[in-house]
Amino acid sequence: xxxxxxxxxxxSATALAPLVVAGLLSPTRALAVSFNRxxxxxxxxxxxxxxxxxxxAETSRDIQLKxxxxxENGAAVPIEVASSIPGTTRLSILIxxxxxxxxxxxxxxxxxxxxxxxxxxxxxxxxxxxxxxxxGKHYTVFREVKVTVGGCGD
Amino acid sequence: xxxxxxxxxxxxxxxxxxxxxxxHPMESGQRRDPAGQALPAHFITSITxxxxxxxxxxxxxxxxxxANPLFAFQLQGVKAGDKVSIAWLDNKGQKGNAEGAFAxx
Numbered sequence: 001x002x003x004x005x006x007x008x009x010x011x012s013a014t015a016l017a018p019l020v021v022a023g024l025l026s027p028t029r030a031l032a033v034s035f036n037r038x039x040x041x042x043x044x045x046x047x048x049x050x051x052x053x054x055x056x057a058e059t060s061r062d063i064q065l066k067x068x069x070x071x072e073n074g075a076a077v078p079i080e081v082a083s084s085i086p087g088t089t090r091l092s093i094l095i096x097x098x099x100x101x102x103x104x105x106x107x108x109x110x111x112x113x114x115x116x117x118x119x120x121x122x123x124x125x126x127x128x129x130x131x132x133x134x135x136g137k138h139y140t141v142f143r144e145v146k147v148t149v150g151g152c153g154d
Numbered sequence: 155x156x157x158x159x160x161x162x163x164x165x166x167x168x169x170x171x172x173x174x175x176x177x178h179p180m181e182s183g184q185r186r187d188p189a190g191q192a193l194p195a196h197f198i199t200s201i202t203x204x205x206x207x208x209x210x211x212x213x214x215x216x217x218x219x220x221a222n223p224l225f226a227f228q229l230q231g232v233k234a235g236d237k238v239s240i241a242w243l244d245n246k247g248q249k250g251n252a253e254g255a256f257a258x259x
Contacts, residue, residue, distance in 0.1 A: 035214035037199075037214070040214070075220060075221070076220040098218050100216055100217055102218075103215075103218035103219060104213060104214065104216060104218070104219055105213065106214075107212040108211055109208075109209065109210040109211070111208075111210045111230055112210045112228070112230070113227075113228035113229070115227070115228050116225055116226060116227050116228075117224075117225065117226035118225050119220040119223070119224055120219060120220060121217070121218045122218075123184075151220075
């Protein structure tokens with residue numbers, strides 16, 4: 001599926017406009033497939049991956065994940081993520097050992113590059129996993145980050 | 155939120171970079187106050203970045219996003235003067251938004 005197709009698959013913004021006015025759709029829903037909020041409540045990485053539909057994600061070298069090898073402060077670990085997989089429409093981040101592993105997900109329209117920087121909390125040393133979604137398929141990459149002082153508890 | 159959102163948008167050629175800082179406690183729900191009472195979770199659950207009024211990035215956030223979330227994004231086909239806006243919604247129904255314009259960087 002081409003990158004632009006997801007909007008067409010959902011109907012054009014113009015076609016949806018009357019529904020937005022009628023309050024039947026929130027404007028942001030026109031961007032892409034909506035998120036599964038339950039995945040953010042999952043307490044294991046395996047459950048979270050299953051709930052975002054990415055349990056069978058295959059490893060890809062076309063996803064870049066920059067993160068420190070050792071993070072001194074788990075309260076704000078800087079990460080940079082980019083996918084060069086054509087047609088990437090979503091990036092999801094999981095911190096596998098956090099109490100709630102799914103950290104965030106971004107949907108990207110055609111005007112946006114599938115890339116972002118963020119700062120995340122890590123409770124302890126953990127595997128950090130990226131899932132890229134492109135054309136309905138899921139791709140993944142991960143790396144270990146050691147945390148000196150955890151950032152979730154007190 | 156009392157602190158204003160900071161939004162900085164620069165464009166080089168046709169590639170735009172947006173940095174946003176959204177003041178918010180992002181309380182994880184995992185912490186306790188000095189008396190040992192659990193602090194209830196209070197965090198941004200969704201953000202929307204729009205270019206000239208059209209949503210281009212939509213995010214769902216969990217409690218692992220650091221306090222005062224700071225994000226950087228890249229947009230294509232952008233020119234100086236284009237409007238960029240960010241809106242957030244948290245788990246208590248509070249909202250925030252801000253708008254900026256791309257400047258040649």
